[in-house]
Amino acid sequence: MIDIFLERRFDAPLESALVRSLTEAAQPCFDLYRIDWQESFLARDGCRLVCHFHAPDLESARIGLRQAGAEVSSMWGGSLHDAPALSAAELATANVMVERHFGAPVTFQAIQSLEDAGAACLHNHQVHFLRTLFSFDRQRMLCLYRAPDAESVRRAQHQADMPVSRIWAFQRIAPSADSTPPA
Secondary structure (H helix, E strand, O other): OEEEEEEEEOOOOOOHHHHHHHHHHOHHHHHHOOOEEEEEEEEOOOOEEEEEEEEOOHHHHHHHHHHOOOOOOOEEEEEEEEOOOOOHHHHOOOOEEEEEEOOOOOOHHHHHHHHHHOHHHHHHOOOEEEEEEEEOOOOEEEEEEEOOOHHHHHHHHHHOOOOOOEEEEEEEEOOOHHHOOOO
């Protein structure tokens, strides 16, 4: 199984309840293609959404999500990189996403070195790094933070001289404990 990420934008804002109900309604397609919804991140304005899945491969995820009615043009495989000793409870506190896009492939270590060098800037703005979603093509990175607000992250990233494409606050939507399919 690999980590799959689906990025979506919407003209009309979505509500978290709708995201959850649409995802749960897609469960028969997910079961057929062995897709396991991990979580989604819905922008505070409701117009941007990133969904995280586990699936056997990109093509299985593409077929299953398409059959469930999702637009899959911005779907990609990647890897997860967590802060040291990150707990599930800490990860659930993530509330700001930083998007990074690169014109040429980068290494995770190169970007992590920049982040480490700017650790004081993050600390000064009460910004805590939690997790990175890093694309297999090494040209896209989404970083999750816990912070007072998106502006704190924006200031910290600027002061640390980090590459940034977009920063936005979100609410996390995760499967309900009772909706987990039996093993």
